[in-house]
Amino acid sequence: MKKGLLIVNTGDGKGKSTAAFGTLLRAWGRGMRVCVIQFIKAETGQWGEVKAAKKLGIEWHISGDGFTWLSKDMDETTARARKGWELAQEKITSGNYDLIVLDEFTYPLHFGWIDPAQTLEWIKNSKPADLHLIITGRNAPPEWMEYADLVSEMAEIKHPYQKGIQAQAGIEF
Amino acid sequence: MKKGLLIVNTGDGKGKSTAAFGTLLRAWGRGMRVCVIQFIKAETGQWGEVKAAKKLGIEWHISGDGFTWLSKDMDETTARARKGWELAQEKITSGNYDLIVLDEFTYPLHFGWIDPAQTLEWIKNSKPADLHLIITGRNAPPEWMEYADLVSEMAEIKHPYQKGIQAQAGIEF
Numbered sequence: 001m002k003k004g005l006l007i008v009n010t011g012d013g014k015g016k017s018t019a020a021f022g023t024l025l026r027a028w029g030r031g032m033r034v035c036v037i038q039f040i041k042a043e044t045g046q047w048g049e050v051k052a053a054k055k056l057g058i059e060w061h062i063s064g065d066g067f068t069w070l071s072k073d074m075d076e077t078t079a080r081a082r083k084g085w086e087l088a089q090e091k092i093t094s095g096n097y098d099l100i101v102l103d104e105f106t107y108p109l110h111f112g113w114i115d116p117a118q119t120l121e122w123i124k125n126s127k128p129a130d131l132h133l134i135i136t137g138r139n140a141p142p143e144w145m146e147y148a149d150l151v152s153e154m155a156e157i158k159h160p161y162q163k164g165i166q167a168q169a170g171i172e173f
Numbered sequence: 174m175k176k177g178l179l180i181v182n183t184g185d186g187k188g189k190s191t192a193a194f195g196t197l198l199r200a201w202g203r204g205m206r207v208c209v210i211q212f213i214k215a216e217t218g219q220w221g222e223v224k225a226a227k228k229l230g231i232e233w234h235i236s237g238d239g240f241t242w243l244s245k246d247m248d249e250t251t252a253r254a255r256k257g258w259e260l261a262q263e264k265i266t267s268g269n270y271d272l273i274v275l276d277e278f279t280y281p282l283h284f285g286w287i288d289p290a291q292t293l294e295w296i297k298n299s300k301p302a303d304l305h306l307i308i309t310g311r312n313a314p315p316e317w318m319e320y321a322d323l324v325s326e327m328a329e330i331k332h333p334y335q336k337g338i339q340a341q342a343g344i345e346f
Contacts, residue, residue: 022195029225052202
């Protein structure tokens with residue numbers, strides 16, 4: 001009984017994207033066809049997960065410019081989010097994947113760069129029944145959480161910066 | 174400024190082990206030396222993450238018998254946990270790793286098969302300063318959370334079994 005799950009990893013703590021990448025690793029380990037689209041992080045970032053994906057031959061798209069709400073050019077940021085969503089729609093309906101991760105997808109929804117209700121309506125009508133889809137990020141829209149099969153909230157209990165420790169390569173990015 | 178973090182992924186929701194495996198992927202992507210010891214899952218389990226680790230050449234040990242609190246032979250279960258902890262001690266002090274994951278390590282601690290205070294004292298004295306260590310599982314002991322650099326709690330907001338959907342290969346295991 002295979003059923004493609006809609007999974008939401010949300011909350012203010014660490015582990016939302018990281019758990020999605022863990023699931024990606026698990027699925028890849030089973031020979032499933034996987035793909036990632038990142039909505040916020042910039043292409044220029046040297047992320048450990050992107051390096052890993054390259055080594056593994058995992059398809060990985062970056063639509064973000066790394067700026068978002070700090071962006072000086074909101075038209076550009078919004079256009080990138082919309083382009084990312086168009087790419088996501090293409091991948092979702094392609095039939096070429098078993099698992100697609102839309103990383104930090106909640107931010108374009110939350111900030112209204114793309115419409116939460118319209119995108120969800122499209123998912124309801126167009127996501128293949130056996131495709132697993134994971135979206136990550138803070139402030140997941142309520143209607144997406146309502147429709148999702150699996151919603152996990154990551155809460156921050158304690159963070160290294162509280163002790164003045166900076167982010168560690170390979171662990172946090 | 175490299176500092177080896179003690180990281181605890183706990184809580185009743187999904188994503189504790191999965192986020193640890195995501196971090197593992199990220200670290201592996203950066204060429205770091207990584208190792209996993211699993212305390213509960215049985216060797217006979219066909220897990221997606223174990224298949225992935227084999228493909229990647231990641232060192233992966235399984236000390237559990239898959240039974241734990243349901244075990245009919247508690248001596249055997251306890252002995253396995255202690256053996257796992259001895260292996261962990263050996264790996265931690267070896268200097269051969271940048272990141273070690275002790276998956277589901279909170280259970281032997283919580284059930285008292287190994288002593289939470291004594292093991293933590295050993296960690297304080299013996300963990301190399303630049304080694305990252307992740308422990309996962311529900312009911313992380315308070316003294317471990319107090320000492321940790323990073324504590325994330327994964328909470329279950331919604332789970333597929335509530336809709337009668339069974340666990341999906343490649344996604345949940």
